[in-house]
Amino acid sequence: MALNIRENVPLAPLTTFEIGGPAQYIVEVKNEAEILEALAYTKEKGLKMTILAGGSNVLIPDGGMQGLVIRIGEGEHSINGVTVSAEAGCNLLGLINAAAEKDLGGWEKLAGIPGSIGGAARGNAGAFGPEIKDFVRNVRAINIVSGEARDFSNAECDFSYRHSYFKDHPEWVITGVTVELLQTDPQTSKRLAEETIAEREKRHLQNVRAAGSFFMNPTAPQNIIDMFESEKGVKARGGRVPAGWLIEKAGLKGHRVGDAIASEQHPNYIVNTGNATAHDVRNLAQVIKLDVAAQFGVELQEEAAMM
Numbered sequence: 001m002a003l004n005i006r007e008n009v010p011l012a013p014l015t016t017f018e019i020g021g022p023a024q025y026i027v028e029v030k031n032e033a034e035i036l037e038a039l040a041y042t043k044e045k046g047l048k049m050t051i052l053a054g055g056s057n058v059l060i061p062d063g064g065m066q067g068l069v070i071r072i073g074e075g076e077h078s079i080n081g082v083t084v085s086a087e088a089g090c091n092l093l094g095l096i097n098a099a100a101e102k103d104l105g106g107w108e109k110l111a112g113i114p115g116s117i118g119g120a121a122r123g124n125a126g127a128f129g130p131e132i133k134d135f136v137r138n139v140r141a142i143n144i145v146s147g148e149a150r151d152f153s154n155a156e157c158d159f160s161y162r163h164s165y166f167k168d169h170p171e172w173v174i175t176g177v178t179v180e181l182l183q184t185d186p187q188t189s190k191r192l193a194e195e196t197i198a199e200r201e202k203r204h205l206q207n208v209r210a211a212g213s214f215f216m217n218p219t220a221p222q223n224i225i226d227m228f229e230s231e232k233g234v235k236a237r238g239g240r241v242p243a244g245w246l247i248e249k250a251g252l253k254g255h256r257v258g259d260a261i262a263s264e265q266h267p268n269y270i271v272n273t274g275n276a277t278a279h280d281v282r283n284l285a286q287v288i289k290l291d292v293a294a295q296f297g298v299e300l301q302e303e304a305a306m307m
């Protein structure tokens, strides 16, 4: 395939935040062969490269991205027994629906998480309890330095809360993901997915110009965990308290910098209410981090990729 490299292409429309400047160069790829070709091009030209997929968990700088942005778009998938093997750019919800048609499910609580299955595996995306790690059989990836292609078993992916091996090792680009599902009937699976999406809409988690939860839920000292548990009447999961709860307690719900706001409905969403810049978002994030650290002694870390 001849790569269609375009120059000076706006990236904001390719992200859910709708923020950021242009890519110096961009190429759309769909499968491993095309990703390899794009990587070879960056090597040949000595260009920096950045991977972008669904664009639902990134903040692009106002000045844009230098080098080549390799955008992994919708790919192909195949279904074999109880497994679904998908190219990295396949849309997660599209796969949940396609699997349901073939009587496979179990992962409907992930319905409505925007973006690709590759992006989901990299960040171990999850919602309402389940995470993608609960379904992954293996992840295929290529090493941009050595060119090696490898299948990683679930254990080798080193998944944990919003973490995988690939997050710590950006030299590996995910090209495909195989998940193992349960036998179900299409009606049940479809209904569960629809209920999940309805619940997300009710909680204002959908269709917002944001990158999802901006910060990861942090581990917290015992006094903060006790405060959370007695206030909310629920157990803190894995020693973590919700970042949104801390942001609200710090008095920052609805706090605004420029057109970036800590959402009134879900304070851990930083929302672009108009023409927010990456600068606005970063400044608001900094205010939140400093205030939460000062008031609760807890360090927040970005979940969204600060490109």
Ligand SMILES: Cc1cc2nc3c(=O)[nH]c(=O)nc-3n(C[C@H](O)[C@H](O)[C@H](O)COP(=O)(O)OP(=O)(O)OC[C@H]3O[C@@H](n4cnc5c(N)ncnc54)[C@H](O)[C@@H]3O)c2cc1C
Binding pocket: 016, 050, 051, 052, 053, 054, 055, 056, 057, 058, 072, 088, 112, 113, 114, 115, 116, 117, 118, 119, 120, 121, 122, 123, 124, 125, 126, 127, 166, 172, 173, 174, 175, 205, 206, 207, 208, 210, 211, 212, 213, 305
């Ligand atoms: C409204 C909204 C709701 C959301 N709700 C949730 C939720 O409930 N749970 C949740 O976990 N997340 C949620 N998110 C965040 C986001 O949808 C997930 O993180 C998603 O998995 C990101 O996938 P993506 O394809 O959009 O990745 P992108 O945003 O394109 O990329 C994110 C990062 O992953 C890297 N990356 C992407 N693809 C690959 C690849 N193939 N190989 C290597 N690196 C790669 C990119 O370089 C970047 O660093 C939400 C986001 C929005 C906007």
